[in-house]
Amino acid sequence: MARGDYGLMIDYRFCSGCHACEVACKKEHDLPRGDFGIRVLQHGPHETSDGVWEYDYVPLPTHLCDLCAARTAEGKLPSCVHHCQAGVMVYGPVEELAAKAKKAEATTSAQMVIYPR
Amino acid sequence: MEYNNEYNLDLYPKKLRWKEGDLNATRTTMWSGPGCHEGCQVIFYTDDDGKLVKVEGDPNSPFNQGRLCMRCLELPELVNHESRLKYPMKRARDERGQDTWERVSWDEAYDIICENVRKFQQESGPESIISMIGTGRNVSQVIAHNQYANFGGPDLTLCFLSGDSCMLPRTALCYVVMGNQWVADMSQFRENRYEKDEDWVVPECIVLWGTNPVVCNSDAFLGHWIVEAMKRGSELISVDPQLTWIGSRAKYWLRLRPGTDAALALGMMNVIINEDLYDHEFVEKWCFGFDQLKERVQEYPPEKVAEICWIDKDLLIEASRFYAKAKPSTIQWGLAVDMSKIGTQTALAIADLAGITGNIDNPGGNILIDQAGGLEFGYNSGIEYLKEGMVEKRLGNSKYNLKKYGFTASSQSDAILDAIDTGLDEKGDPRPVRMLWIQSSNPITNMGQDAPRIYRAMKKVDFICVIDMFMTPFASACADLILPCAMSNERDCVRVWFDPIRSLTKTGSYYEAKEDEQIMIDLGHRLSPELWPEWVQTPRDYMNWRMQNAPECRYDSMEELEDAGGWHYHPFRYFKHEKGLLRPDGQPGFNTVTGLYELAPVLFDSWGDDPLPFYEEPPSSPYSTPNLAEEYPLVLTTGKRSFEFFHSEWRQADTTSRELHPVPYFDIHPDTAAKYGIAEGQWAWIENQMGKCRQVARYNSTLDPRVISTEHGWWFPEKQAAEPELFGVFDCNPNNLIPMGENGPSGYGAPIKCSIAKVYPSTSENMATENQPTYQVTRGSGYTHGPSHKTDTPSFYDGIK
Ligand code: SF4
Ligand code: SF4
Ligand code: SF4
Numbered sequence A: 001m002a003r004g005d006y007g008l009m010i011d012y013r014f015c016s017g018c019h020a021c022e023v024a025c026k027k028e029h030d031l032p033r034g035d036f037g038i039r040v041l042q043h044g045p046h047e048t049s050d051g052v053w054e055y056d057y058v059p060l061p062t063h064l065c066d067l068c069a070a071r072t073a074e075g076k077l078p079s080c081v082h083h084c085q086a087g088v089m090v091y092g093p094v095e096e097l098a099a100k101a102k103k104a105e106a107t108t109s110a111q112m113v114i115y116p117r
Numbered sequence B: 001m002e003y004n005n006e007y008n009l010d011l012y013p014k015k016l017r018w019k020e021g022d023l024n025a026t027r028t029t030m031w032s033g034p035g036c037h038e039g040c041q042v043i044f045y046t047d048d049d050g051k052l053v054k055v056e057g058d059p060n061s062p063f064n065q066g067r068l069c070m071r072c073l074e075l076p077e078l079v080n081h082e083s084r085l086k087y088p089m090k091r092a093r094d095e096r097g098q099d100t101w102e103r104v105s106w107d108e109a110y111d112i113i114c115e116n117v118r119k120f121q122q123e124s125g126p127e128s129i130i131s132m133i134g135t136g137r138n139v140s141q142v143i144a145h146n147q148y149a150n151f152g153g154p155d156l157t158l159c160f161l162s163g164d165s166c167m168l169p170r171t172a173l174c175y176v177v178m179g180n181q182w183v184a185d186m187s188q189f190r191e192n193r194y195e196k197d198e199d200w201v202v203p204e205c206i207v208l209w210g211t212n213p214v215v216c217n218s219d220a221f222l223g224h225w226i227v228e229a230m231k232r233g234s235e236l237i238s239v240d241p242q243l244t245w246i247g248s249r250a251k252y253w254l255r256l257r258p259g260t261d262a263a264l265a266l267g268m269m270n271v272i273i274n275e276d277l278y279d280h281e282f283v284e285k286w287c288f289g290f291d292q293l294k295e296r297v298q299e300y301p302p303e304k305v306a307e308i309c310w311i312d313k314d315l316l317i318e319a320s321r322f323y324a325k326a327k328p329s330t331i332q333w334g335l336a337v338d339m340s341k342i343g344t345q346t347a348l349a350i351a352d353l354a355g356i357t358g359n360i361d362n363p364g365g366n367i368l369i370d371q372a373g374g375l376e377f378g379y380n381s382g383i384e385y386l387k388e389g390m391v392e393k394r395l396g397n398s399k400y401n402l403k404k405y406g407f408t409a410s411s412q413s414d415a416i417l418d419a420i421d422t423g424l425d426e427k428g429d430p431r432p433v434r435m436l437w438i439q440s441s442n443p444i445t446n447m448g449q450d451a452p453r454i455y456r457a458m459k460k461v462d463f464i465c466v467i468d469m470f471m472t473p474f475a476s477a478c479a480d481l482i483l484p485c486a487m488s489n490e491r492d493c494v495r496v497w498f499d500p501i502r503s504l505t506k507t508g509s510y511y512e513a514k515e516d517e518q519i520m521i522d523l524g525h526r527l528s529p530e531l532w533p534e535w536v537q538t539p540r541d542y543m544n545w546r547m548q549n550a551p552e553c554r555y556d557s558m559e560e561l562e563d564a565g566g567w568h569y570h571p572f573r574y575f576k577h578e579k580g581l582l583r584p585d586g587q588p589g590f591n592t593v594t595g596l597y598e599l600a601p602v603l604f605d606s607w608g609d610d611p612l613p614f615y616e617e618p619p620s621s622p623y624s625t626p627n628l629a630e631e632y633p634l635v636l637t638t639g640k641r642s643f644e645f646f647h648s649e650w651r652q653a654d655t656t657s658r659e660l661h662p663v664p665y666f667d668i669h670p671d672t673a674a675k676y677g678i679a680e681g682q683w684a685w686i687e688n689q690m691g692k693c694r695q696v697a698r699y700n701s702t703l704d705p706r707v708i709s710t711e712h713g714w715w716f717p718e719k720q721a722a723e724p725e726l727f728g729v730f731d732c733n734p735n736n737l738i739p740m741g742e743n744g745p746s747g748y749g750a751p752i753k754c755s756i757a758k759v760y761p762s763t764s765e766n767m768a769t770e771n772q773p774t775y776q777v778t779r780g781s782g783y784t785h786g787p788s789h790k791t792d793t794p795s796f797y798d799g800i801k
Helices: A020-028 A069-074 A079-083 A094-108 B075-079 B106-124 B140-151 B168-178 B224-231 B261-274 B280-286 B290-297 B302-309 B313-325 B343-356 B413-422 B451-458 B473-478 B516-527 B539-548 B558-563 B602-606 B626-631 B656-660 B670-675 B773-779
Strands: A006-011 A038-047 A053-061 A089-093 A112-116 B017-020 B023-030 B040-046 B052-057 B129-133 B156-158 B181-184 B205-209 B235-239 B252-254 B329-333 B366-369 B435-439 B463-468 B481-484 B493-495 B501-504 B634-637 B665-668 B683-687 B692-699 B707-710 B755-761
Touching (some): A006 A053, A020 A038, A020 A079, A053 A112, A079 A089, A079 B052, A089 A094, B023 B052, B023 B501, B106 B516, B129 B140, B156 B413, B168 B181, B181 B329, B205 B224, B205 B313, B252 B313, B261 B290, B261 B343, B280 B343, B290 B343, B302 B313, B413 B451, B501 B558, B516 B539, B665 B670
Parallel strands (some): B634 B707, B665 B692
Antiparallel strands (some): A006 A112, A038 A053, B181 B366, B665 B707, B683 B755
């Protein structure tokens, strides 16, 4: 499989900012203090001019993310995906992720990001 | 969901143990400590020495479905932590607060305990020995059974938590109203979850009342179940003084003033009843007291309630309509309900709201639930061993009808603290408190209000034994003997709070740390051998003994349960009141005096208490104490949760928790911060007539500018254990500002989330050692105070009465 074939898809509409992905990754890769394979960024809470409160967490894989190569070779899900408390992370071939994103967007107004790796 | 992942279940066989590379995998359940209320199903990976290497969520589990919080993922950090307690240790009584611990053997520790217990039993009666527990820990059955069978005293309590203000006010109230207790239905009591359960219905409306469920996971309810319901279309109403992440996804956010929840519920019922949106059929067929309630809610028109709660009237009306019209609607309530002086009345108001809309024991509504398989593994374990007349001696019970007439499984901590201070019970009769047995609780850090008063009172107790995982500030300051307890992965155990019944299988041990069960059993054979079968020698024996004695439990041993996959769901049925499944006589109806869902409990009436919900101002507030509020203008709410911690746990400096969350934060509106000269990220003092603490300012523009919100449970294990440093325990503790003994008419509830304070920036002048609360409490007589402070001992009533 070539670089960029596989990736992570995250529906951050339902990401609760629980840090489970961050810690799952740190543990899987035994990362030292300060290092993260994925970081959960926060936007808001912020009241926009139209009176809507925006408050989103958006997980961002770093250069240390190897898509859990060792785990996925064994047939396991990446550790962040396995443990995501809101069940909003998906691992797979990028084309499949894009198709799923399209379908989910149409039915549940998801907020999707896809990170090819 | 369209995009869900498929776990490869071949790699997670449904058996107890298997090998995975070099590691041994064990599928089991995680329950404190460390931990939380839940009992998620996990796979522990250990090396050949039994050392815990990593943790994964069990994808077979209907409960957590493979998922885990960050704390279970970082679990090996604490389990293998160098600073864990390794051996029993004793310290001379007059050296409390000093680091002069001396290692002893378990036999010597047991001798010390037995000697003291026998002495106190003889000299002052078994009632002079009191056991105290932390919240929802996996020692609920152990501490009770040990207290009642081995020590023989009647008092078991949530460790100095004023007014038992955690779940117990709601639970006691529910037993009066419906003879049972309810919880929001997320299909959690069925093995097939969500749409796979053909009976379950997605709630159209979920009210999150005083809870941030994804963060706190309280009361055996996994918060992310709500997120699953949201994905399936549920709309939310968030009742919260601040906008939480989940609240930002809500259809309605009711930003109420802390402590005004009862008024809000009464106002919502005013709208629902007056607009004829209530469920006529359920009310006529199953409810008692509707006419009285209808009259009472007239005192709470939306205009008035909006003013009390600091919310918008139209929003209140719209949210009320939405809640009443949605089918089904459910309420998931949280700690904020308990943490006002009128905790019981607040719970009654909310229970009535669910009742009049008929959302009771219906799919997707509020469902009635008991413990799994009829096993009593809670605070009543072993109560049958108490000698006659003992229960009546429970401290505080004679003062409060709810407790006097049995709607309690515990004693009131406020009355216990009074007894320690005065040597008298609530009737004024002599009542020496000679020994405290404190299991998994750290009250001056975390759970006890007026922490300095608790600290001072402990000096009067002859013997204090603490059982914990680490040297805590409380143990360092107050204990004479400390026993190291095993962590969750080091215990054989069964969990039944609520369904499913789950097994915990031991996968290792740490130095000489022992299971809480083992300590109880060892003491039992020494202190009351007649109550302990000879063959019950290990925690596993104990579990098997208890299971065999519970006729409804379908397993007779832990092994059977482990072989069956480690959990079992008992059949859960909806509409139990229609089917005669709630009452001992098998008749339809609820297990109450009238057989109905009592909106105005007849017991309250017969005791001379107000049977209807009402609202009363918090004991200190801008309205109840306007003069005091001139000096302390802000409303203070406390106990904001974060993912990184469970109460005072996980504070060790080298944990991932502290990496992500290094210091205590209090939330303040940026305008308020600017007004008082406080910058974001700056330490600031929070102070009122009782005391002060300091935390780091974090801007939060979702708060009403008149409200601030603090965290709790902070201590600094990296600091010295000995006084005056004492892990910095009082420095950041908002309980310095909150009283003990300010309880409502039921004895339940305390103003823990609704007091008042002022804030001011920390400066080099006010940050000196002598200004730090820990130094002031351990070395001086108390705090340095403003002009309202008139006595030597800071009091809640300075400036009030
Ligand atoms: S896929 Fe693996 S390496 Fe990448 S962020 Fe997730 S846990 Fe870390
Ligand atoms: S684990 Fe899932 S829900 Fe939690 S922060 Fe990461 S992406 Fe968000
Ligand atoms: S709720 Fe979180 S911390 Fe508690 S047992 Fe489950 S995963 Fe662990």
